Amino acid sequence: MATRKRTDALTRARIVDAAIAVLDADEEAGLTFRALSQALATGPGAIYHHVSGKGELLDAATEAVVTAALDLPGGGAAPREEVHALALGLFDAIDDHPWVAAQLAAQLARTSAHGASLRILEALGRRVMTLGVPREHWFTTTTALLYYVLGAAGQNAAARESSGGDDRAAVLAREADAWESLPAEDFPFLRAVAAQMRDHDDREQFTAGVDLVLAGIAASGARVSGGSAR
Template sequence: MTGPRALSTEGSPRGRKRGSHSLEAVLSAAVALLDEAGAPALTFRALAARLGTGVGTIYWYVSNKEELLDRATDHAIGGVLALVEAQPESDDPIADLRAMAITLFDAIVDRPWLSAYFMRNTDVQGNSLRLYEKLGQQTLRLDLTPRQRFHAVSAVTGVVVGTAADLGVEAPQEVLDGHVDRDAYLGRFVEQWRSLDGAEFPFVQQIADEFAGHDDRDQFLAALELTLSGLRLQAGTR
């Protein structure tokens, strides 16, 4: 994550002919391509074709694909920020932090590509930095040191982004092809774990039934709750 030197979302290279499309249109089309097939699908040629323009138009707004990815990510995060800002504040900052975290998690699960670029470059990701600030402001309502606040928000975003990214990993081809469903696929591992030596793998054997058919979102919520419970203890709140 780079330092916040600028929060511009509209800056464009000098000396280039202005494109016929707005930055909003370019980024909306980029997000649509990312939603359809991820980062590999987002090329300047594909984006120009989607917009019905030339590749040169794209270069008026961004210098390279990495900047395009950062700006497209921030464009999508703008919607998450709007949802977070619309949430009413309660008298419990940790409950508010939980609600914000879940909102971000759901957005990344819907758009797995976001996990790789969120907060990657705050020079151009103003919405991402503002969302990070909104999360952090909840810790200002707690009796914590600056280091504890930093670690708290880092832990929460780590659980959110890391878990959502893991859930966004493409399923095995046999599941995608419909040859086997998710429960049957997981069941293979469950049967293997149950057959292990109980003296050598007591934990794995005990949780095998929990792993079978587990709900991924429940697993995330449990991890988030563990993190927030630790924060509540550290802050001395109930």
């Protein structure tokens, strides 16, 4: 079998792009320097010239996806609208690249944050600063928003991954049927909302959650302002 030869220069950006493609296809377990060498038609040594190891490569791939998701078009949108755009950009990015959720969770769990998670925190925090939130509540407010966005987006991606390729509507229908069959005395809430769960749209549900968080931010700011005025 003939060996495919690389005809263009090997760069760090090309390596990261190839890593993203491998991660999309085979998750983290499939990301090996052998797989990258085959995809890039080069040897492992050439790749090591640009990245020191798998950990650096995972961080670089995650940062590339997140940076693209946070690249909002200009136009002077209101801060609340920009929060919506950032949140939905991350939701869609994690939906397209489910492995990103686990990488961001791992970054946030480290004692020192890394590039991608820092970029998200900074992007959200800048908007929180302009939403009328008192300075002493910036950190709590921004991290609450961060945890909702990443948690909900990650859960959505995990649910789609676990469906095994089944149609999302069929998965929701099966789950709704299961909820409706639960004992009424033990699960009155789940039975009551089963039909809503069956018919919901994941992206619309996510957006509604962002609105709830933003409404809480606005209400909190109003209470603090009102309290200081008395």
